[in-house]
Amino acid sequence: MFKAPIAGALLAVLPAVTFAQVTLTAETTSPGSTPHYIDTTLAGVLESAGVATLQITEGATLTNSVQAVAEGQLDMAPAPLILPFLLSRGIGPYSGVGEEQGAELASNLRALFFTAASAQIFGHYDSGAISDITELEGMRIWNGPPRGAALTSGRAAVQLLSGLQEGEGYEGIQSPWPDTVSTITGGGADGWTIPEGLPSGRQIAIASAGAITIYDMPSDLLNSELGQQIVNAPGHAPYSVPVEEVRAAYAGNDITIVTDDDTFDSFATAFAQIVPAGMDEQLAYDITSAFLAGQERFETGSPRGPYLFLSFGDVDGVSQGVCGAVNMAMHPGAIRAYEDAGHTIADCLRP
Template sequence: MSRTIIAGLATALCMAASAQAQSILTAETAAPNTTPGISIIALSEAAAKEGVADIQVTSGQTLTNSVQNVAEGKTDIAAAPFILPFFLSRGVGPYASVGAEKGAELAGNLAVLYTYRISVQGLYAYDSSNIAGWSGVEGKTIYNGPPRGAALSNARLLIKTSTGLEEGSGYTGIQVNWGQAVKTIQDGSADAFVLPMSFPDPRVSAALASGNMTIFSMAKDVFEGDAFQKVAGIPGTVRFSMPVADMGYGDGVTIASEDGTFRGPGTVGADIVNASMDFDTAKALTAAFIANIEGIYHAKAPFMSVSWHGETDIAVTDMCGPNPLKYHPGAVAAWEEAGYALPDCAK
């Protein structure tokens, strides 16, 4: 065999080995039409485009489980509302069976690549239900999320803050997995819905086939009151307001607000990794995200451009304070090389 042929074979083998050396990572996220679902899918595209990794995404997951899977090293990446690592760090809520000691250990295994607003929790109902707002929740059946997870916890808390009512005594709650959400909204199982929303929200838009809807803002006095101030102090919850005119809805949806502004609790989270992920991989993933915020992330859905991807101000990221998570060191390097400033408390 000639030296030219041998050299050619060697080059081909090296190229094949290089291609195979690209990382293969796993990721879990929520339904693919939600902000966390789209965010992880966009990351997989950005990582492939930049030659960082092949990310195998499993969508439609309950993020409570996904967060624990990353903490235990079973999954590489997951979308995570910040309330979940907070619960995990204390072994409470959906992680009560884990216990405080083990929960704190697992939460210490988690690190952030980048943050975003996952949703805004709100109340909506078909106009035919004759529910006039938060005062109409009492005694009704409310679809408030999947059987287990941050959305359910947030919905119960929002209803209590807005009305003083507890599930079971003040209203009946029903829980259905996200894959059945639109069907459940449409089939009359519930009188109203307290669910995470984007603007415009795909679940609301899909359910309009069964009738017109009204989305109800939190009352301004409740939003500015002491009780909601305490809610906004919970990790992963921030105050959110937006002009009704900017919410992106067309015919079939009415926004009920006393002054033309929609108000509610914003749920903030991140795409997270295990803290043991090597520096270079975490840096490259974060750099791929930063480079493709406009080209991939914002192009995925109308609501993605207002979901706070690329923000680093702790007023909207909700890093620091009682939030137990910090940015992965590789992510810190990527952000800073891209010209962003991260607060020291989040590093």
Template sequence: MFTSALRLSLLAVAGIALTLPASAETRITYKSAKSSSSYYQMGVQIAEAMKAGTNGDIIVTVEESQGSVQNVMETRARGADYVFTTPPALVGLAQSGKAMFEGKTSPKFADIRALFPIPSLTMHFVMSKESEVNDFTDLEGTTLLLGKGSFGAREGTKYLKLFGLEGKVKLAEVELSNAVPALKNGQIDGFVTAGSWPAPNVIEAAASTDVNVLSLTDEQIAKTKRAKIVIPAGTYAGQETAITTTSLPVVAYTTTAMDDDTAYQLTKTFWETKAKMSETARWWDGVDQGLMGTITGKIHPGAVRYYEEAGFTLTDAQQ
């Protein structure tokens, strides 16, 4: 009799256990950038924030990448767990089969959907105070370090051409990693760098010597065909006024293969933990609702649900 009663009790417990919801751990792969870059570090911060913000329900693994083009291309072979970062312009090129995506189109490119913006690639023209350069008209005759092969180097070269300075500025043959010591010892008058603000090398330069970060006029920004961005006063040592410059927006994307609930939770957790991330990395201060306008394509329906709940304003093209 005791054995029968025990057996019935165990069956009852088993029945209750079967009715309880299983702990659903969702695993996400986040493809960012080279491991030495600030964008890879951002990915690590997002992974930590997702784990903490969802009590371990979402686990993000950060993968190194060789760049944004690779990130977009991999949507052809990836599944529902894939999140990647890239400028919105590259998504548009992929979906239209233009530029670097010519002859490499895929139906899966049409399924790319945005989740949330991350810090933009922001242009910095950093000049020593001794150079007495206060705007681009003063650059003629100076020695400038652009670096090689980077987005900042390409943009810097483009701006010199646009503003009539090609051949009028001496370009230093120094690696960008040596920009700060080269500026301090007078080897160069200034350097150009692009990254999330506040940029670590600009912080270092401003802390070790007097610098002036140039602003662009609205007319100059229009010529660059880049987004306008304002770096608040006080971001860098000695910077008493805001810096108006250009940026290349960067966004975290997935595809329609991801289910709505996961996209909703990723987006909700990102925005709700952004302030906490800003406590240890100030570049998150540059992400606010104003960057939503840089998303030129469609947003994932799950993310749209969060934005509607949170009172964000979305365009018809984004939904």
């Protein structure tokens, strides 16, 4: 009988707050990953701005998340751009969908903003079986979750490094994202290749079980015909960071960084933050406006902030990994938010 009066009294003395207008559903990858940091930071930004409450499911396989957004069953997800590309053709993990339905589903996707913060790395325990990352014959290599963009990129990385195809020269090990660290630390793989942000909490967790070495993609291989095909493949973008910054990011951990020059060079996994095409335009505008206004929070909320490569300025499409083989239009509300903030949007991104 005292609950209502007490609640009223508390509300009377609490400072005024802005309550979120809508609740949105989202899926993202496991804690420690770049998409997870971006999505959880976005949730905080949207909540603070009073735009929306973002209910996030972690540890998702983004192959499924992209399809769920396209079908209107999910409000938002980070999408490696290779996935909308494959969906639009009904191939790869979407072969069961078929070309016609895949194209229809892909046409239901719109981007709010872009990022290319996860670079493909190769790692192994210093005490393990690998001593030369170009000699992986007979090795067990963790190369991604059971399916999806990371697996495609992981297989490409091993082929670039060693010339080997999975099942023909090495054993590919896959596990769901939440099981990645335990699979590797439990001895389930001789080496691993993963798209990682900088620094990666996952690599730090792996190193807690023993000293590891992380490599970029060697320059001669990255600049080869195959290397450039991989860099320019749908869903990829170039990635280069001064190696001393990479070493500084992992200082204090048992992690050695190896490159053949002064930069850590690889290919990045290009992402779009996707929503259904039918999302209310004003809501898409408000979300994107809050994202743009939250730049400092994204860049300072984590040591990886400076390396997110989020699209806080003009969007030319090419730098974001779109306007080529990948055709990903932005939501009209997002375009309006960018333009109201003084930024330009390439015509190829307009629906």
